[in-house]
Amino acid sequence: MSVGILMLVHTAFNRAEQVARHWTKYGCPVVIHVDASVKPKAYKKFVKALDDVPDVRFCKRHKCEWGDWGLVAASQSAGETMLAEFPDVRHIYLSSGSCLPLRPVQELKDYLAARPRTDFIESATTADVPWTVGGLDSERFTLHFPFSWKKHRFLFDKWVDIQRFLRVKRKIPNGVVPHMGSQWWCLTRQTLSAILQDPDRDTFDRYFKRVWIPDESYFQTLSRLYSSNIESRSLTLSKFDFQGKPHIFYDDHLQLLRRSDCFVARKIWPHANKIYGGFLRSPEGAIKMSEPNPAKIDRIFAKAVERRTKGRTGLYMQSRYPNEGWENGMTFGRYSIFQGFAQLFEDFEPWLARATGVRVHGHLFAPERAEFEGGQRVINGALSDAPNNRDYNSIAFLTNLIWNTRGERQCFQVGPRDEGAPVWFFARDPNAQVSVISGAWAIPLFKSNLNFADIRKEAARLQKLENDQLYALRSPYAKARVRIWTLAEFIEAPMEPLQTIIDEIGPEKARRLSEAPKMTDLTGFGQFLQNLKNQGMHPYLMGDFPVSQAETDQKKPPRKPYLVQ
Amino acid sequence: MSALQTYRLRVRRRHRLVRAIRKRRELRSMVDRTAQIKSTDLLTFSTLRNERVRLPYFLDYYRNKGINHFLIVDNDSDDGSLEYLMEQPDVSVWHTRKSYKRSKFGVDWLNWLQFRYGHNHWCLVVDPDEFFIYPFCDTRPIRALTDWLDASSIKSFSAMLLDMYPRGPITEQPYQAGQDPMEIACWFDAGNYTMTKNPQYGNLWIQGGPRSRVFFPNEPELAPALNKIPLVKWNRRYCYASSTHMLLPRGLNQVYDEWGGEKASGLLLHAKFLDTFTTKAEEELERNEHYSGSVEYKAYAERLRDAPELWCKWSEKYINWRQLEILGLMSKGNWA
Incomplete structure (x- = not known):
């Protein structure tokens, strides 16, 4: 006889009997x-x-x-x-009724x-470990805890507050340095x-x-006074979750426990x-002398705790609906938004897809429908292009799209016409790259065939809408990677900004752009803007666009006449 | 939440309970086996009408998952559902001819039965076409879940409704009694759900899925609610306020984490769209006993005439709970 088992039981007696x-x-x-x-009765x-088992004793009962x-x-x-x-017992092992020996008893002996x-x-x-749940670490040993935390939470909390206010500090008995640890120990007879x-x-x-939770500190502290050789670990595999309650093992953990x-x-x-x-x-096979190795189980439970406390970035669902600012990332991954590019370049979308290899959508928030890549009506996750459905909750539409296409970067166009676009949302999202x-x-x-009065009206409307969008993108709350050029600024040197944007999108294709998108013909655009101005509608968001076409024409030297002799 | 609002909700809850108790008179006990119920038993409550063909698989599914007793209200079935239920050894059944609509779509009847028999039990409230999926449901019975919920001091468990549908026209593959409906309706929408918080009751209001996509593309606000809290450690002071979408007291609706984490949650696979659906939709439209003037059934009947397909290229095929977890439709939370 070398090991004696202490077993604390309060429920599941048939299992306790089996283990005993x-x-x-x-x-x-x-x-x-x-x-x-x-x-x-129970x-x-x-x-x-347990009548028939000779080596089982029952001790004095306490209320636990x-x-x-x-x-x-x-x-x-x-x-005792x-x-x-x-x-004859040399080691005494404290266990509970729901503990189970995983290895042959002989190996433990x-x-x-x-x-x-x-x-x-x-x-x-207490100073060295961050285990404690509930914010009480050293105070466990210096305050009084007459009220139960489980049953009288309010009194418990108030009593702590009152003691803090009164600066109560209990005297710790001589020679004792408070220690804490798992309540499941194995001590020698001597200790x-x-x-x-x-x-x-x-x-x-x-x-x-x-003291609060004395079962985690009584033996842990006092054994320090007497033991000659403390190995500070528990032989019992016991994992705790973030609320300090033990994880439970089920049938599907069998192999994990074995290993x-x-x-x-x-x-x-x-x-x-x-x-x-x-x-x-009964044990089969040779007796092993290996050390316990709970690393794999540790990992599984650590992951579970992380899922409960941090959750999956960018996911909004029935049991994860974070308050604003608590999302751990508002969307799953990076995405790019382009405003004005598809208007300036005739083949911008296919060109961008070729240059970066990512998925390029049209105007996802267009009033007519969500213009998914390739004109699809439904996309990943069965997200539909119906405009009402989308505008019903446009933020959810965007977060769903980004979540559904995990692992693949999305690009899409936005414009002032897309009134439903959640501009404030993506302006605040660090995952967004907005150009x-x-x-x-x-x-x-300018290219349309509308009456000028209608054009003027529409221009005024769009300018106002875009101004509002730019206000969001320039606000101090904006966390997105925002770049804004005026049209005049951009057409002066279009390749440089394009190269920067592309470099940021596609790490795998970090090479110089070989082909440029085709810029639409802007001959006469300056005059068009001037006409708007003349009608009293001042377009200012384009920057200082060359007013008359004549100026640009002048730059081209007239063709030299040559003589045929 | 002000004291006044709290008080209002309290009054509303009381009112609901009184109403439920009053409505007990509409129920006539056909077979009462509730004496068999032991103090730790898991109970399932259900209201149904003409679901004979679905019953064998429904009962077996939940028996296998560890449900000990079924308490069922039969709303005037004429297809033999009642007789079938009366034969079952673990079913207690009540019969009523009264209006489904006027009992708040069955909520009053079940509130009464839960008040009477559900106190201190884990109660699962599901329809015969709803199949409860929870983390580890392939290896652990429902009791493992409820024991864990008990140990974690959690009183209610969320399970969103996930509409399942077949590929091709609904009527193509007839459903046989005893068959797993997921053999036919094994497709679902993975990522088109939207949610908002209901400030009064504190629950999430979730919409989306194929019903919103196909039947309500232009009026998404009319699409049915998908949030459900079907599993509750019942107390006779509790009541369902609107179907199983929300509960009172409102603390029970807090089944989601607001600080970035994920709570554990499951799903109710909703095998509504089988070949039985077309006749059902027409019948229900005639009876006009459903929510908000049966707007849902009106939309169905309208679209069903041109035999729509719910299936699309991006539908997902159901494999198991782990797939649903990875897709983000449900979560293990900190249960491992």
């Missing part, structure tokens, strides 16, 4: 503590069920509640019983026999008996009774028949 039988079958005596709040039934002294008292009573009744003086107890000072038989135990008990090489795991779902069946049977040639909306009007 397993331990004793392979020569480990078990002392069971049953929560005092368990009904006498308790009696449980005791009776999470974060309460009861759990320490239970461990103390169980430990173990020390008194089984003098061998492992501990090879380390006869070592105490396995996770124990760290445990030194703790339990300490002449100052009353002082310590009195102090720890008013972890941990001795004991907590906590197992009581109905996980495959796990109980798989581990509680604007302001005033380019006048080009289609």
